[in-house]
Amino acid sequence: MKRCKGIQKGPSGESIITEPIWLQKMLIGVAVGFVILFLIAPLLIVFGQALAKGWGAYWEAIREPDTLKAIQLTLLTAAISVPLNLIFGVVAAWLIAKFDFWGKNFLLTLIDLPFAISPIISGLIFVLLFGLQGLLGPWLSQYNIKIVFAVPGIILATIFVTFPFVARELIPVMQSLGNEEEEAAIVLGANGWQMFFKVTLPNIKWGLLYGVILCNARAMGEFGAVSVVSGHIRGQTNTIPLQVEILYNEYNFTAAFAVASLLALLALITLIVKHVVEWKSGRHHSSSVQINRFKEGISHEY
Amino acid sequence: MRKTQSILPGFGPALGYTLTYISLVLLIPLAMVFLKTLTMSWETFWRTVTDPRVLASYRLSFLASFLGASINGIFGLLLAWVLVRYRFPGQRIIDALLDLPFAMPTAVAGIALTTLYSANGWFGRYLENVGIKVAYTPLGVVVALTFIGLPFVVRTIQPVLQDLDKEYEEAAASLGASRWQTFSRVIFPALVPSWLTGFALAFARALGEYGSVVFISGNMPMRTEITPLLIRTKLEQFDYTGATAIALVMMIISFILLLIINLLQNWNRRRMASH
Numbered sequence: 001m002k003r004c005k006g007i008q009k010g011p012s013g014e015s016i017i018t019e020p021i022w023l024q025k026m027l028i029g030v031a032v033g034f035v036i037l038f039l040i041a042p043l044l045i046v047f048g049q050a051l052a053k054g055w056g057a058y059w060e061a062i063r064e065p066d067t068l069k070a071i072q073l074t075l076l077t078a079a080i081s082v083p084l085n086l087i088f089g090v091v092a093a094w095l096i097a098k099f100d101f102w103g104k105n106f107l108l109t110l111i112d113l114p115f116a117i118s119p120i121i122s123g124l125i126f127v128l129l130f131g132l133q134g135l136l137g138p139w140l141s142q143y144n145i146k147i148v149f150a151v152p153g154i155i156l157a158t159i160f161v162t163f164p165f166v167a168r169e170l171i172p173v174m175q176s177l178g179n180e181e182e183e184a185a186i187v188l189g190a191n192g193w194q195m196f197f198k199v200t201l202p203n204i205k206w207g208l209l210y211g212v213i214l215c216n217a218r219a220m221g222e223f224g225a226v227s228v229v230s231g232h233i234r235g236q237t238n239t240i241p242l243q244v245e246i247l248y249n250e251y252n253f254t255a256a257f258a259v260a261s262l263l264a265l266l267a268l269i270t271l272i273v274k275h276v277v278e279w280k281s282g283r284h285h286s287s288s289v290q291i292n293r294f295k296e297g298i299s300h301e302y
Numbered sequence: 303m304r305k306t307q308s309i310l311p312g313f314g315p316a317l318g319y320t321l322t323y324i325s326l327v328l329l330i331p332l333a334m335v336f337l338k339t340l341t342m343s344w345e346t347f348w349r350t351v352t353d354p355r356v357l358a359s360y361r362l363s364f365l366a367s368f369l370g371a372s373i374n375g376i377f378g379l380l381l382a383w384v385l386v387r388y389r390f391p392g393q394r395i396i397d398a399l400l401d402l403p404f405a406m407p408t409a410v411a412g413i414a415l416t417t418l419y420s421a422n423g424w425f426g427r428y429l430e431n432v433g434i435k436v437a438y439t440p441l442g443v444v445v446a447l448t449f450i451g452l453p454f455v456v457r458t459i460q461p462v463l464q465d466l467d468k469e470y471e472e473a474a475a476s477l478g479a480s481r482w483q484t485f486s487r488v489i490f491p492a493l494v495p496s497w498l499t500g501f502a503l504a505f506a507r508a509l510g511e512y513g514s515v516v517f518i519s520g521n522m523p524m525r526t527e528i529t530p531l532l533i534r535t536k537l538e539q540f541d542y543t544g545a546t547a548i549a550l551v552m553m554i555i556s557f558i559l560l561l562i563i564n565l566l567q568n569w570n571r572r573r574m575a576s577h
Contacts, residue, residue, distance in 0.1 A: 017471045019481055024388055031384040032396065034377045038449055039402050041424065042414035049417060088323050095316040099308060109560065110324055113332070116556045118510030119408075120530040121335070121549045124537065128334035133542055135334065159327055182310055192311040214405075221407025224512035224530070228537060241409040241513070248413050248517070257417075260410040267405035274405075275398045 046264045049257035061247075061255035062262070069235040070243035071262075073151065077239060078219040081159045085215055089166025090208070094200075096167075097174030098182070108171075111164050122161050123228025126153055149231035154239060157225040162215045169211030173204050173281075210277040217270045221263050335553060338546040350547040359529040362440060366528070367508035370447030375501045378455025379493070385456070386463045400457070403450050408513025415446055416518040438520030443528060446514040451504030458500035459493055462574065466492055495570040502566060506559040510552070 019027075051058055061067065092111060096104060114122065128134050130147040140147060147153050181203070185195040201208075223241040231237040238246065240263060247256035339347065350356070384390075385397055403411065419426045419436040429436055436442045466489065474484040512530040519526040527535075529552055536545035 017468060017475055017481075017484070018387075027380060028384050028388055028390050031377070031381045032390075032392070034381070035396050035399065037425075038452060039399050041418055042411060042449065043399075043402065043406075045417055045424065046410060046414050088320070091316050092320045092323075094312060095320050098310050099313050099316075101313075101317070107320070107324075109564065110328065112560065113328060116506060116510075116560045117332075118512065118530045118533075118549075118552055118556070120512050120533050121510070121553060124533060124545060124549055125331040125334050127537065128338050128542065128546065129331055131542070133540075135337070160331065163327055179308065179310060183308075186309050186311070195311070217405050217407075221410070223407060223409040228534065241407050244409050244413065253417070256413060260407075260413060263407045263410050267402060267407070267410075270405040271398055271401055274401060 043264065043268075046257055046261050049253060050261040052257075053254050057254055058258045058261075061258035064255070066235045066238070067243055067255075067259055070238045070240050070259075073154070073237070074220050074239045076151075077155050077158050078216055080155050081162055081219050082212060082216050084159055085163045086166050086208075086212055088163060089168075089170055089211060089215075092167040093170035093174050093204075096171050098179055111167050114161050114164055119161060119222065119224025120228060122225035123157050126157050126160070126229050130156075148229050150237060153229035154226050154237065157229045158219050158222055161222050161225050162219045165215035165218060166208070166211035169207050169214065170204055173207035174200075177203050206277045206281045210274055213270050213273045217266055220266060335546055335550050338543060339550045342543055342547060346543075347547050350544050351551050355523055355527070356529075356532060356548060358524045359527050359532045362443065362525075362527065363509055363529045366440060366443040366447050367505050367511075369444045370451050370508050371501050371505040373444075373448045374451045374455045374504045375497065378452070378500060378504075379459060379497060381456045382459035382463055386460060400453050403452050408450065408511065409517075411449055412446065412514040412517035415449060415514065416442075419445060419518065437518055438522075438526065440519075440526055442518035442520070443515055443526060446518050447508040447511060450511050450514050451508050454504040454507065455497065455500030458496045458503065458570075462493055462496045462570070465574070492573070495566060495573050499563060499566040499570055502559060502563045506556060506563065509559070510556065 018024075050061075092107075096108060127148050129136060130140060130153065131137050131149075132141060134148070147156070181199050182195050185199045190198070220239075221241055222239075223245070226239055227242055227245070230239070230242055232242065232246075234246065240259060244256050244260045244263070247253075247259060342350075381400070385393065416437055417423050419429070419442060421427070421430050421435075421437070423437070426437060434441070436445055470488050470492075471484050474488045475481070479487070510530060512528075512534070515528055516531055519528065519531075521527055521531055529548060533545045533548050533552075536542075536548070
């Protein structure tokens with residue numbers, strides 16, 4: 001489990017390529033201090049404030065009907081947007097990692113776009129498209145369909161901001177695996193689906209899991225884009241982050257942090273999954289390197 | 303369209319599906335910004351995007367994002383160095399925690415930082431004593447933007463530093479270079495492309511950030527109002543065209559940054575490949 005990071009001990013003498021111990025300790029101290037100040041303190045204060053009035057008040061805040069409604073809406077939003085972006089991510093990664101075609105780099109840039117755009121703009125574009133003054137607004141209001149300032153708008157904005165995650169995780173994984181295994185499956189007579197479910201999917205499952213977890217964390221936690229398209233109606237168009245904002249602005253700090261702690265927990269779970277996935281795929285990587293060395297050894301012998 | 307023939311199936315359907323999905327979810331909604339701006343005359347557009355309040359918001363957004371990215375540039379380099387080269391207790395936990403700003407919803411980060419730095423918060427209490435106000439000042443905006451940009455520099459430098467061949471350092475040292483000379487003339491130049499990439503990523507992310515900033519900034523026009531918030535305010539006043547004009551300016555800046563980041567990443571890749 002221990003990685004061999006740290007000071008390398010080589011025959012050429014470690015003293016000339018490392019720093020004096022006092023300097024090392026000082027650098028570590030400053031770095032750890034920065035992390036405590038900027039990462040650990042914000043994390044601690046969320047749970048500290050949430051439990052400031054005890055577990056009773058904590059449960060009371062979470063069991064509040066408006067909060068439960070917000071949790072429901074957030075779950076619904078994630079349940080629609082994550083599967084859609086999962087399918088898109090797998091298809092787009094397959095296309096980009098396995099084939100060479102004209103305009104591939106441009107396509108990659110397009111997939112990255114939602115990362116580069118302010119969340120507020122991600123919400124604004126749906127208001128411009130579906131709002132009353134928007135392009136389709138008059139037509140929609142004729143049929144009494146409400147998209148913006150209602151639940152469909154929240155879901156659309158969430159799909160927009162989360163759509164790169166799965167594709168972005170899978171593309172490097174699929175590229176590093178190469179095409180040989182899938183080509184072998186096709187040559188041996190497998191059809192496309194058999195090849196995908198028996199060869200591709202087992203190889204990419206850890207990257208896929210992490211992409212989905214990231215996508216889900218962002219879908220449940222998105223604030224800026226959703227706040228633009230939500231009608232901010234309590235118990236109806238509020239997601240968990242919007243409920244946090246309302247409670248906080250009403251100076252109901254304990255309840256705000258109690259609800260926020262749910263999202264902070266989700267963030268911690270995301271980090272743990274990431275760590276596990278990195279460890280698993282690291283092992284996978286090293287074992288495939290071993291296999292390659294093994295193959296090289298064989299080809300040298302013959 | 304296709305450059306080389308492959309026996310793998312699914313090129314056509316995958317291409318069709320990807321392009322359709324991207325058009326529906328991304329391109330058509332984004333085109334709205336351009337369509338809406340076209341309904342404005344050039345003069346109205348120019349007056350809207352150069353209004354003093356808007357200019358003040360650009361200034362704050364740029365300066366605070368630049369400061370935040372610079373703080374991350376310095377501490378990100380230090381963190382990457384300490385995590386790759388040294389070993390200390392709690393290292394793995396710190397390494398794992400570094401991605402927290404990616405995973406933590408911005409609204410949660412916003413209220414947590416505001417509570418820490420407000421006048422009676424854990425940090426604010428002591429800073430107030432020495433006369434430094436963080437919450438509800440431009441400094442608060444810098445703190446929030448430092449938080450959300452924190453992982454970028456560390457995560458772009460870490461792999462490069464890990465792959466850096468120690469032979470060059472040994473050569474420099476045996477030729478009589480001091481440790482500092484080795485760092486500044488041998489190690490740092492090799493890290494520059496990834497360091498700049500990380501800086502640009504943190505800067506680009508900070509420019510568009512909304513959730514973590516709105517709580518801590520206090521949102522005073524001309525003073526602590528960032529550009530994304532101004533767009534939001536205009537939308538709430540039903541000034542859709544005004545909001546869209548400012549959004550277009552921000553989008554153009556984001557695209558230019560994306561282009562710069564892509565160029566930096568290519569430079570980075572070439573450096574990595576030549577090593």
